[in-house]
Amino acid sequence: MQHHLTPSRIALAVCLSLSATAQAAEDVQKTEDPSLEVIEVTARRTSENLQSVPVAVTSLSAEQMSQRGVEDLADVQWYSPNTTLQVSRGTNSTLTAYIRGIGQQDPLWGFEPGVGIYIDDIYIARPQGAVMDILDVQRIEVLRGPQGTLYGRNTIGGAVKYVTKKLHGDPELYVQGTLGSYNQRDFKIAGQMPLSDTFWAGFAYGTFNRDGFGEFKNTGADNYDKDIQAGRLSLAWYPSDDLSFSFMADRTWDDSNAKGGYRLTPSLVTGQQPYGNVFDSDTSMPTDNSVETGGEALTITYNINNDWTFKSITAHRDGDTDTNIDFDSTSQPALDIPALYDDKQFTQEFQLNFDNGNWQAVGGLYYLDGEACGVFETVLGLQGLTVENGGCVDTKSLAAYAQASFPLAKDLSMTLGGRYTRDEKDADVYRYVYLGIRYPHDQPTTPFAVQSDFADSATFNRFSPRVGLEYQLSDDIMAYGSYTNGFKSGGFDMRANKSVNPDADAPYDPEIVDTYELGFKAEWFNHRLRTNVAAFYSDYDDMQITVQRAVNNNTDVASQVLNAGKADIKGLELEATLAATDALQIIANAGYVDAEFKRVDYFDPNLGQVTDVSDLWSFANTPDWTGSLLAQYNLEAFGGDMVVSGGVNYRSKTQIFEVPSMLDFGSVTLWNASIAWYKDNWEVQLTGRNLTDKEYRLAGYNFAAVRDSNGNVTGPGLGGEDTIVGYYGDPRTVSLSVGYRF
Template sequence: MNKQTFNRSLIALTVASVTSGISMSVSAQDQADAEDEQGLERIQVTARRSVENLQEVPVAVTSFSAADMDQVGLGDITELQQRLPNTTLQVSRGTNSTLTAYIRGIGQQDPLWGFEPGVGIYIDDVYIARPQGAVLEVFDVERVEVLRGPQGTLYGKNTIGGAMKYVTRDLTGDTEGHIQGTVGSYNQRDLKLSGQTALTDNFYVGGAFATLNRDGFGEFRNTGDENYNKELMTGRISALWNASDRIQLRFSADRTDDHSNSRGGYRLTPSQVSEQQPYDSVFDSDTALPVRNRVRTEGASVTVDWELNNDWMFKSVTAYREGYTNTNIDFDSTPNPALLVPAIYEDDQFTQELQLNYSSIDFNFVGGLYFYEGEACGVFGTILGLAGVTVENGGCVDTSSQAIFGQGTYDLTSQWSITLGGRYTQDDKTADVFRATYLGMKFLDDEAEPFAVNSNFETEADWSRFSPHASVRYRANSNLMYYASYSNGFKSGGVDMRADASLNPDASEPYDPEIVDTYEAGIKAEFWNRRMRMNAAVFYSDYQDMQVTVQRAVENGVASQVLNAADATVQGFEIESIFALTDLLSVNATIGFVDASFDEVAFFNPQTQQVDDVSDLWSFANTPEWSANLGITHEFPSQYGDFVWSGNLAYRSDTQIFEVPSLLDMDAYTLANTSVVWYSNDGRWNAGLHIKNLFDKEYRLAGYNFAAPRDDQGNVIGPGLGGEDTIVGYYGEPRTVSLSVGYRF
């Protein structure tokens, strides 16, 4: 039996076992159990653009409430990775707040301007187009929802892997406030403030502010600067006007400034220039650049909800966002200027969404129009100081996108429902790219005449796509639901902003969108007096024209390509469960399996000028085959208040960092965390002790791989790019201990 057949059989067997087990358990209950209001808390989500019970939504979605995240001391959204199946959420390489996101093998690890993500990030229904500043801090938040699988019908392009919704706290008109201070390892010093009040009986205002600071986990040995430190401020203001009984307007504005040092990588091999050996600590590094780094993101939105009548609701979401990044990244992480990359990114976007919602006893519909206008610009230099050469890239991408969408659900009977939907999108892009080679070391502010112009072109392209969705849902009873669905999604095409037309004559040609067709079947069940919840899904995706960014070291520079791989297949399953063993003790578990493989990859080799199929050499990046989490929570009531202890073990199997195997690839690892939180009897005070990465596990998340040439035995036989063997890794946080104290008034 070949591997693919075995994996499909394993998936089928797992789902069949879970289905039969749930069916037997639910059937064993009497009808009184189905009507019992005790048990696990009902979870409301807006995955389909309307408020629904999590257990009735035919979508693989996980929701985390503010209380869930506070209880385990969650700092930012990347920590959700441990508790989600088949999901990667990580800080990207050299900065502190750029996000790398993958779901079910689909994402985008290259944060260069103009490239599109595969996982959509939303703040209160506003799409965040760029990964810079997308590592969102958890504060003043109501919940975070993570939707897995293509969401193109309701959420549009660039959600072919899934979507994450960051939902901020509602304004209620009550006068209240919250202050929380945290101290911890590495001189952690955090302060979070939030509050709201009513200025009149129909106009409410609120605000939140956080300053988050921490010393570095290591240092730059040759300069004494901190490495992996944190220096971030973020804030949000909001206002709500109930203009009438049927019309509500909400205004929101936010800004985040991250002044943390740029991150230095850990060299996995000795330096070819100085013969410096790898340091003892993976958080120590060297640099030939200033560690200056700034990431600023800000935006504002106005949302109008208008209840036209008892059945129809109109919604308008108008938003503007912009971002700025100025950073210095030393790729080779030595005191020598072998491979330095200073960079500046700027982007802005305007979005307008108009929704019309209809709801009746047996039919629900949401549809509307969406408009996006955005510009992403940047410039970066590849400074090969030892070789006396600098290659500089710059340019802008302007994007205009319009879409019309609709999705309706009709209840055929009390048990059967069918959902049909679709979205038509028109994308228009124009881009200009300039790439030049300079003699000597040229920094971004320096004036110099180029030795050679490698690229200087303008190009434009447009694409249109219809993304359909269909699903059927069967409610066996009030505690058991089955569903099956088909979803289509696409990630927008674009232009390689690193294009070198002198090395690749086709580099100026735009690359096409990538497309995913996903078939999914799932079950959602609650049983044992609603003390246990188990949701499971199996999926199969046909991944076409996949975009893969490849960079190869060539003489005096780096040759970049964005490839549309011919075909890939992704299949797997996910199981999420929680079991309240008693009123005070609960256990939760998740497990995800994904088998992702390239079927064909057309790779243009700039050295041979030939197109090769390298599918047998490539594997999916940032996609471990197995991911799992086991957690436990126990409450201890006392006369002094309630104490809640929680802990979890999070496992990820072997992970390949890039599509091509390298020394950076990470073996399987397990992380352990534990927390104890106290809540006062009056509900005003709380305190939490949180230990993360309890056993101080060392694990690699990302890196740069510009390795020197090697023979068949792995021995270095020549100089690498810039004269250095650049194999540099970036790592997850070591063990940390923190104490938080909060007060509500």
């Protein structure tokens, strides 16, 4: 039996739980004095109390994520309102990220995300490998709304910070093993030690393995399996009290099988009916998949005096992907996409911080030199054709930024900031048609036809300001209002097909958002109830939407990156935590988004003209409602301390692409629970996820066959098939973890 929560029910549950437990908290106040811990965040590039930061931010500690069953970055979405962090279609480690309706679902090289991903202070330019497993992490922060002033590139929707555990100079070693459903076998080890009084070293390594949730029925290979390794090395040197050097190197290897999709309709080619298990599939390709990402970073910090601190952050990152995705998910090569990606980036940031107790300021210079290259084949095997897309885009970005917070009057302060960004992009793009079946590793041959072959350059620049007011109503209550301008650079369509769209080689424009936010952060009942509320409105111009349509009677594909004319986004967010007693804690969050296109000028390649389709389009990956409700109880048991957690996560109906399709799915309600036991150096945890075994779709491919007004198939789709294929979230799983701290 499935459990369903409507938006009104989850909102009512949150309110009733908070009001009831708040009354309980008042009743026990005379005999107990529980209080919430102070949460430190670095949303403004310096360590601060969450309650004093005029930004909508969620922070999850390593302990909180463990007790909630958070296994990787994608799981964080359930505990941050109006946030979508999901594994992209056909992969295990590529991230699709949206915050407040703003993001980018297309992971092709050259397209840049709308949500910035950071490992510590290092920006990750590409989504491949960004679904990072939780390994020796201090906390994860989700900053909602444009963060361009301080975080710069592509934080138009927000930023997600993966903050690793810091070296502290004391010897430490921790090991953990996990066994679970579908033959889950995870192992983590992390430690650190001083090599001298001023030089410390640390490391972390994890291997994450699982059999498939299903299989490729025609080959017997696992589908939705997991085979990932990750490692990190950290070094810290403190030659004096005022000078420090910190070095980090990390690497992730994902050798899981490429995911096969679930066909929602019968195959026009093989007659295959949809399987009974959504994790079963067929394939005409090898299931080999390899993603390797990593980098190195050196941070130098110098305390000039009590007020001024200088920081230099130098980093290099690179990634390689070799994957095979069978779009049509049949045993015939109707629509297959093998692909290679190769990207690298170098960044340098110089930062100057000032804090004299009344004024806080940060400013700096940021430079990025990145190259993203790739090639993929659209194998139309039944037609005896292969379309090869390839090329590179080089990006050089230079930015200068500054932000300051200062008092205007007693309890009233102001924040002023701005960032100037200049991006230079050089792109080369080709699109060749070959006779027969071709793969990216094949030797070059003469193409049958050339649909695109061009090189071009473009420069984009923008000044993005931020203005805010903060008023401290009391020691425990703060209200703020802010205006922030967000900017994401323009670029070139790496799938450009000039044979269909003569203007496909023209650069697309940057996207701009103006966001107005009102927030209220408060703690009540002697720091036992924390409520953080934010209301926002975003005026969104030139939104970048990648669109692919079958053309020429479903024998070819036309791609374009569309600058949607105008859109409005408004919404509300609530995060609340209540220490009802010294043993019981209740955590809730709820988010509401109303996102609407006002104008979309779309070039229809089949009609050869531009039309306004704003009435037909909706925001992708943006449910109207999100929320969670979690109860956590602490007690003494079996000679140690036990934490029992249980809760429900909710997301309302979601549209996967900009237009409605069969892939769109209804609301999702997931129930999770865990029991953690701690004694001396031992940690044991039993975790159940998706306990009702809810089936829910995350993504898909939609190259549907031609249908009449009654939905009857009247002609084949791209490649001669009816390609409507979905990818799904994890089924019910149970795991047992045992850890020991030396």
